[in-house]
Amino acid sequence: MHKLIKIDEKIYAITIYDQKTRYFEGIWRIPEGITYNSYLYLGDEVNILFDTVKRDFSKELIEAIRKVIDPKDIDSVVIHHMEPDHTSGLKDFLEANKWSAEIWSHPLSLKMIKAFYKIDVKFRSLKDLETINIGDEEIRVIHTPWLHWPETIMTYMLNRRILFSGDAFGGYSIPEETTDKILDEGYIRAIRKYLATVIGFYRPWIIKNIEKLDRLHIKPSIIAPAHGKIWVKDPVKIVELYRSWAEAEPINNKIVVIYGTMYGGIENLVNEVVSRLSEKRFNVIVYSFNEEKWDCFGDILGDILDSKLIIIASPVYEGKILPHIEYLINLMTRKTDSPKEVILISSYGWSKVGGKYISKLLEGSKFRVVDIIEYHVTHDPKILDRIVTTIDSKSEK
Amino acid sequence: MHKLIKIDEKIYAITIYDQKTRYFEGIWRIPEGITYNSYLYLGDEVNILFDTVKRDFSKELIEAIRKVIDPKDIDSVVIHHMEPDHTSGLKDFLEANKWSAEIWSHPLSLKMIKAFYKIDVKFRSLKDLETINIGDEEIRVIHTPWLHWPETIMTYMLNRRILFSGDAFGGYSIPEETTDKILDEGYIRAIRKYLATVIGFYRPWIIKNIEKLDRLHIKPSIIAPAHGKIWVKDPVKIVELYRSWAEAEPINNKIVVIYGTMYGGIENLVNEVVSRLSEKRFNVIVYSFNEEKWDCFGDILGDILDSKLIIIASPVYEGKILPHIEYLINLMTRKTDSPKEVILISSYGWSKVGGKYISKLLEGSKFRVVDIIEYHVTHDPKILDRIVTTIDSKSEK
Structure with missing residues (x-):
């Protein structure tokens, strides 16, 4: 399924709905699905396609294009980022296009196109900060490395103030509204999850590239990312959200609890902690790994x-500790490294090694272990009191 | 659901079917399900229950017992192993039993019963190798540590030659036949998976404890484990299977291929490798982590x-490499460490670091890396040839 909408007098957004990918990048479980967005500029002098889609959906992309123009009449394809979810449909598109379009992209992309798809293409290498005149419009090229590969660029239509932002400012899920009429809580979760998983490792580059956009005085009226909603109303908001998540800026009363349990012991304790905290002002999010x-x-x-x-x-x-909790901690230190306080809880039957083991896993990261609470087999009320007291003291600062 | 069958003139097996646990121990995905087996000996002088079940199923256990005897008339409960999948139903049982039964178990168990379930019980501490006379029958106690906790025992009915083996010789799945009429391939997979995941870390102890059974000249006609099939026909087979898996004895033409792929590149290569190998004499098992x-x-x-x-x-x-492939390699070195040859394959876009990274993860284990094959983005036929040639040479030795 896809949606074709006009976002400007001369620009269409083509949003492809992917509800079959269960693990994005083969890694991240996304029951919420994802979209791939291409954009089509139909100008007086030139017709441009901004990005293609995953090969599984290339027919759909071509169908959508045909609704407004013959693919043969597209003069150039801007590739913002060579990752296959945006480029593996390129060959199919170029066939429908009779190979007439020129590819406009970062200089590194040409070699990648050949290596990935074994095709030869007409290619125009784009320089950082160059401006391309296309009749009534000018396109500014901005190199935005590591968002999320090194060859990544954004393009900005100067007159229309539309920023084609590639992976940046995108998110998971298939939002009901393609454009951001409302910035709802569910979609915020989907963008934040996308940011953490796909570009979390490159968070410093989010900040650097946003600063670069600021320096260039780019103040878009529309931000058009390659995944998820198009930001037509107050697009500053999404930039601010991305910046705050890149900086891992904390919400003061927000606590995330992650536990693994074998037979429910730790689960019982966590349930009691959450019930005690819910009487207070905390926003507690609990994630569990149990038998179910x-x-x-x-x-x-x-x-x-x-x-x-x-x-x-x-x-x-x-x-040691549960292997999947260790896996998660490794992902945390890689994707969300930040100076946040961490409380460790571990139960033991034979020896008290859990707290030390997790502390070691967190070594070298910015996370700071502020308390380690360990108990033998079944917790008693004192343990519960201690956890609640610690949380109380830590979150009041 | 459960099954109650008579496996001897005086002994019933009660097999509880657990089809709701999705992650055994909160860790291992088991779409195949699992059973918990208790055994009931109705003797002339004494009635004994061998193990209880998980609390979720204690009502079912009591119902099953009631079909043949009033729970109040059970004189003792043998606990082979304190793990909650066999003991969390103990309290419920003891309530139905009016707290009259004496618990017979390893000395360590008493403290654990108190710590786990906050109950006081009548307790008889069992010594390693002691023999308990129960009228027309004698029960031999065999301490079998780390199968899979330190307090684990087996019990052996000397006249009947029935070995109650606890977790050992058990497996996942809910086999159609409770007893081993046929040792089918599907069930072999389920036992092997159980062994690797639950007691793989303690494999040396499987060997030690089997040697102990040998030394004691224990030649059971029935092996009655706490999970899965009861071995009534040729029980030597399951002992031999357990021993060979504990030793990680290889089947000569068996190759396991494990791959993660982000956009299908490695998947294409693996498919070609498997298709080339299938023309040869190999038994190739492929495991994949992809978008689906x-x-x-x-x-x-x-x-x-x-x-x-x-x-x-x-x-x-x-x-690095895909994080879940790293997770798997960590599980491998922990659960299946053995002197097997390993071939590493890695594709790269920017730098050739995959092979080295995996080699490092395998350092300190018995696995031996015999070839590292790395290629840029898309493989060419030479890579395929090299992999097939390497496999050919390695598996012929």
Whole structure:
């Protein structure tokens, strides 16, 4: 399924709905789905396609284009980013286009097109900050490296004030509204999850590139990303959200609790902690790994970004901790590294090694372990009191 | 659901079907389900229950017992292993039993019963190798540590030659036949997966404890484990299978291929490799992590145990490899460590770091990396030839 909408007198957005990818990049579970967005500029002198889509959807892209123009009449394709979710449909498009279009992209892209798709193309290398005149419009090229590969660019239509932003400012999910009539909580979660999982490792580059846009006085009226909603109303908001998540700016009363449990012991404790905290002013988000379900690692990473305090709980397992909790901690230090306080909880049957083990996993990261609470097999009320007191003291600062 | 069958003139097996646990121990995905087996001996002088079940199923256990005897008339409960999947139903049982039964178990168990369930019980501490006379029968106690906790025992009915083996010789799945009429391939996979995941870390203890049973000249006619099928026909077979998996004895032509792929590049290569190998004499098992599915980690661990050669393939990801492939490698070194040959395959876009990274993860384990094959973005036929030639040479030895 796809949607074709006019976002400007001369510009169409083509949004392809992907509801079959269960693991984005083969890694991140996305029950919420994802979209791939291409944009079509039909000008007086030149017709331009901004990005293609994943090969699985190239027929749909071509169908959508045909509704407004013959693909043969497209003169150039701007590639903002060579990742296959935006470029593996390129060859199919070029066939429908009779190979007449010129590819406009970062100099690195040409070699990649050949390596990825074994095709030869007409190619125009774009320089950082160059301006391309296309009749009634000018396009500014902005090199935005590591958002999220090194060859990434954005393009900006100077007169229309439309910023084609590639992966940046995009998100997971298939939002009901293609454009941001309302910035709802559900969609905020989907963007934050996307940011944490896909470009979390490159967060310093989000900040650098936003600063670059600022320096260039780019004040778009529309931001058109390659995934998710198009920001037609107050696009400053999405830039600010991206910046705050890149900086892992905490929301003061937000606590994320992540626990693994083998037979429900830690689960009982966590339930009691949450029930005690809910009487207070806290916003507690709980993620569980138990006999019935494993929550999505990506959701957790997203929620860590703007949390104030993180609680990690695992029983000791074979002298270490639960292996999937270790996996998650490794993802955390890689994707959401930030100076947040962490409380560790561990139960043990034979030896008290869990807290130390997790502390070691966090070594070298910015996370700061502020308390380690360990108990033998079954917790008693004192343990519960201690956890609640610690949280109280930590979150009041 | 449960099954009550008579496995001897005086002994009933009660097999509870658990089809709701999705992650065994909160860790291992088991779409195949699992059973919990209790056994009931109705003797002339004494009635004994061997193990209880998980609390979720304690009502069912009591119902099943009532079909043949009033729970009040059970004189003792043998606990082979304190893990909650066999003991969390103990309190419920003791209530139905009016708290009259004495618990017979390893000395360590008493403290654990108090710590786990906050109950006081009548307790008889069992000594390693002691023999308990119960009228027409004698029960031999065998301490079998780390199968899979330190307090684990087996009990052996000397006259009947029935070995109650606890977790050992058990498996996942809900086999159609409770007893081993046929040792089918599907069930072999389920036992091997169980062994690798639950007691893989303690494999040396499987060997030690089997040697102990040998030394004691224990030659059971029935092996009655706490999970899965009851071995009534040729029980030597399951002991031999357990021993060979504990030793990670390879099947000569068996190759396990594990790959993660982001956009299908490595998947294409693996498909070509498998198609080339299938023309030869190899038994190739392929596990994939792609956009559509993630295979079960537990299945992979099980299959590694008796494989001859392992192929691990991952693209480079953020200067490392795919995080879930790293997770799997960590599980491998922990649960299936064995001197097997490993071929590494990695594709890269920017730098050739995958092979080295995986080699490092395998350092300190018994796995031996015999070839590292790395290619830029898209493989060419030479890469395919090299992989097939390497496999050919390695598997002929």
